[in-house]
Amino acid sequence: MVKVEFLGPIGKSPVEVDASTLADVAEILRRDPEVARWLEQSAVAVNDKMVETLDVKLKSGDRVSLLPPVCGG
């Protein structure tokens, strides 16, 4: 299982999903109305590395993080 965590203001507890690529994760999250509205504005990290393609392969124990819009300072 792949762990998906929702950072900052998304305010949702982590979930475990059955996914072999990031595209699978995208498909699962698009079905969750609580999360779907954040997808357009969120960046994505896999195991704390920023990613820019849905082709990323995932294995059990991997961690996907959603990062909504930021504002430090």
Next chain:
Amino acid sequence: MVLIYRGPIEVEALLSRWYGAERNGNYGAMVSFVGTVREEGGIEALSFDIYRPLLDKWFEGWRERLAEKGALLAMAHSEGDVPVHTSSFACAIFSPKRRLALEMLDAFVEDFKANAPIWKYDVIDGKRIYAAERSTPMAGSGLLAKG
């Protein structure tokens, strides 16, 4: 590594420490920036969430970039509530000459605003409200909405 404070930064002590640590390093310039919470919009404080693993990676990238130019970077940020007229962000660049430090400080703070994994909330009547309209989507946002 970014220095994280729970609540406001102790600015005087921090700047003094940074200055003291590097004064014999033969840097001709120390340029610092301190961000202080302004009283506006009825807020009593700002509040921050930080994702430390990625903040440290982002920061180390900048440290390396500056080290290649012979300069040194230090940064501190607050987590949790930071009341008005106290400070949540401080950074300093030490460089052999002033021009590099002044220019890099501007570039660093701009990138910090756009890509450091930190989330800001207004605190009004004890409630934490995400500062959505002041926030910036990070590079690569929207990936999971595609397909």
